[in-house]
Amino acid sequence: MVKIFIDPGHGGTDSGATGNGLLEKDVTLAIAKRVQNLLENEYSNATVRMSRTGDQTVSLGKRTQDANAWGADYYLSIHINAGGGTGYEDYIFDKLSDTSKTAQLRNTIHAEIVKTNDLKNRGKKKANFHVLRETKMSSMLTENGFIDNAADAAKMKVSAWIDNVARGHVNGLAVALGLKKKSSPPPSGVLYRVVTGSFTVRTNADEQIAMLKAHGFDSFIDTFTMNGVTYFRVITGSFKDKSNADKQVGDLKKVGVDSFLIVINE
Template sequence: MVKIVLDAGHGGKDPGALANGLKEKDITLALVLKAGAYLTENYQCDVIYTRKEDMYLSPSERARRANEAKADVFCSFHINSAENPSARGFETFRYPKTAGKTAMLQMLVHEKVMNEMKKHHVLNRGMKEENFAVVRETEMPAVLTETLFISNKEDARLLKSESFLDQVACAHAVGIAQAAGAKERTVPAETKTLYRLLTGTFSEREEAEEKAGLLRRAYGWIVHVKEEK
């Protein structure tokens, strides 16, 4: 089964970026848990989290956990910040000069998330390359995403919206699943329950047939007369 590692950036003693009443470590964890839940419910895959609670892990520890799990793909979730309060938007990163499945992972995740971001008029900052430890030290296709700027008031407003986080997390999940080749779960056909309608018992077949005829003509029911002994 396909193994997917989701990494919630920062945590514990490292809160990440702080602004507008938000902490990066809290938002990344929320996104990861939402994305993981969506993947588990809709795809045949094994989801592994570097953290599921507020705890500190170094970048190298995150990469090591993914490598030990022999994951097929890795995605690290982050929230951006800048001194310039007007900076905003979404961007993704992969390790410099990587191509093939890694580039495909970045393209699919970026595309799916931006499809949601466009609904909120969020700036597309593009697909980029950077020497981040979590994409450098991982042995599988890996991508790091920066969802909006916590330092921008409009972006922060979106980051405070539960429905927005749901949309972004699901978009991440779909892109990751497609890149990993995870199969969608099939929903079993709903089992229909049939109910038998008893209209009475008659001593004469003619009487029973007459009653059945009335029901057919009046309601269009399919009524059969069955002999019982």
């Protein structure tokens, strides 16, 4: 198995960069959770560990120590930029040569990310960042747009853009690390949906979705009518693999959100 450590930048008391009504810690977690989900659902030889799965404060030292202790094969730190620019860039440790294994892996991942993220390509860079310096495995830090740039920030507010950014990261990891697509797809026709609330008032469902988003969980509303009453059911994940749905329930419980599974036919 290829061990991939995903590090959503900042969290908890550390909001990271801010701008245009956004917090870096929220955007990085949204991207990271999608990366995790895609890797676990689509690849048979990838196992993922996250530095945080909710809005927790985690020190830089704790992040790299966890990755090193786990024996990760690759460390990917996801960030959002600020400072008046625009576009995408990524970093490896500045003491590494352009012919190093880490540089070669980064070249592959960078090429895939810029295909999908709809951002200006600011290039491949190097820096003496803690997560690049203190990790024992190859590592890379991505800066996915500028939160203080109105055009970049507008994209960060769109779920489809988050999906595309995550897909670029995953495509790059798959090519660089030799990940193998699952040979047999999950059973067709069945979805395991994670339910985190059912309301008769739409605004209550919207408030639940906002609370879940603050914890890094994207949700949607499934509307249905029973006995003449319309219900707004909040769905926080829809999976073909029950083990992934069970994991989502566990992650929600860690942040104090109760949930349960329903099974539907596609």
